[in-house]
Amino acid sequence: MMKNLIPVILMLLTLSANAQEWQPLFNGKNLKGWETHGGEATYEVEDGVIVGKAVTNTPNTFLCTKERFSDFILELQVFLPNDLNSGIQFRSNIRKENDRVFGYQCEIDPDGNRAWTGGIFDEGRRNWLYPLSRNPIPSAFQLGRWNTIRIECLGSDIRTYVNGVQASWLADDMTNEGIIGLQVHSIGDDKAGYEVKWKNIRILTENVAAHRLDPHPQVPQISYLKNQLTDWEVSKGFRLLWDGKTTNGWRGAKLDEFPESGWTIKDGILTVEATDGGESTGPGDIVTTKNYGDFELELEFKFTEGANSGIKYFVDPTLNKGAGSAIGCEFQILDDKRHPDAKKGVMGNRTLGSLYDLIAKEVHSNWRLKGPNTWQKARIVSKNGRVEHWLNNEKVVEYDRFSQMFAALVNYSKYQKWENFGRWPEGLILLQDHGNEVSYRSIKIREL
Structure with missing residues (x-):
């Protein structure tokens, strides 16, 4: 009897160890550990969900972690009920002179014509690094439903996934550490009050290499490493x-x-x-x-x-x-x-x-x-x-x-x-x- 239970016990211990490696970044109750930078869009917690509301005549706004991260796997869910552009900053920093957030951004793009959700944009710096025009796999993002975003950073290797489908694969060594931020994009008057929502935000910072997903064979890597090959x-x-x-x-x-x-x-x-x-x-x-x-x-x-x-x-x-x-x-x-x-x-x-x-x-x-x-x-x-x-x-x-x-x-x-x-x-x-x-x-x- 005990012999038959050993594999089950080992599996449960493994699952427990894996669960302990993930840490929540949002407690589901309030914005403890987070702070706002950039513009004047608002962030509130409603029923265990962070709700960002767009405000006119203000620049891009970011709800940012106070803690900084280097190598990690970040997972969260995002919901867009409308076509408000958004994004997830990672390994990002803040210019003190104007409170401007800059750095890598996993794009949340509801534009049905472009559909670049999961692409990597360099906010406030180099602009697009990995537009999805290089990826032959169609976007997996869906407007009006909860979408799971996964960002993997290990050294200069950066990968993003949308609903389990790989979106980008970047090699870049400009910044290896920074904050994580949730963007509410600047808007015109026609989008006043538009919302974007986030929940189930968690991060893994230990044994990152062991937890990374295998890259999709059709997704090309784009490298910005100088005079070297990946x-x-x-x-x-x-x-x-x-x-x-x-x-x-x-x-x-x-x-x-x-x-x-x-x-x-x-x-x-x-x-x-x-x-x-x-x-x-x-x-x-x-x-x-x-x-x-x-x-x-x-x-x-x-x-x-x-x-x-x-x-x-x-x-x-x-x-x-x-x-x-x-x-x-x-x-x-x-x-x-x-x-x-x-x-x-x-x-x-x-x-x-x-x-x-x-x-x-x-x-x-x-x-x-x-x-x-x-x-x-x-x-x-x-x-x-x-x-x-x-x-x-x-x-x-x-x-x-x-x-x-x-x-x-x-x-x-x-x-x-x-x-x-x-x-x-x-x-x-x-x-x-x-x-x-x-x-x-x-x-x-x-x-x-």
Whole structure:
């Protein structure tokens, strides 16, 4: 008899131990351990539920824990009876000068068109880090019902889940500790009195690794780690295209070696120095020493005010040995507000993220466009003739380089004189010298 009870006893002891590892953050009675920052929205406890009520003419408001957390798993339930945007801050901090909460936010997004609940937004800092445009799995969030949100933080590895479905997977090491906060978003007059509710808020801070869920195989990881690869990236075949320290793997587009001056390497950043604003009139473009056909390229770039530059692919440097840049398809880098090239070309096909002089980027209504002196992400995917441009993890250009439409665009562009332009089986990857200061880091690639 006792022998048969042993497995049951062991199971009960295990469940008891697991239950003890979880700690409530909300006692169900009052807001002890919490404090409000930011705006003037109100928070009250009603029937064991925290109710946040929106107030007009006030900035985002946050009900924040007084305690700070580093590695943890946070679980809670959220209810939105209306389309009031909200979010859950974590590893966040407060600017004392204006009581502004900033840091990672798990988005609560009732917008039926976008549906980015579970995406990661960097409140008051870098904006979107993981928009759900990169996740092929549909959002599991449902308006008008209780939804379970789970946030896992272990070192630089951050994952979010909505109703048990993985929403995001971020690798970022900017902040490793901070408060947790419940957001009531700023509103217009049409949403006065709108509510958002939270309950069953609990956190686990011990044995975090043992309690994490397995990542979904279809959910990609987005990394902001500088000049290094995550285990996930290595498993998917990525390698660093620039090592962050040397010129290995690169040369001048019209040279046998790397340019002697004009390109600098400092603190893991590769920078082309400003000259006269001309196309390849300074140190010149640099290119990879290897050709690529089907590939996925990702990097971060930062341009100065009024700058013009570009990332080129399928480049053949033998086509233009005279003045100007080497020839290839170009992911445009441009200060759209200040550089005159943004108004040239046709219907914006020379703006940031566009396929230069051929296809204008698609501007998304939910975007927060980034300007100069800010790190941004570029991603270029080429496979079986299909090419995509991604700017800050939003797809902005898509085309078939073997299509009749692409051929027609080329025939009416500056590239018409280059036979079979954009259709070569492979080519070099290029970082352009256009006479303005532009910096790069975390350049990585995988062949597809």
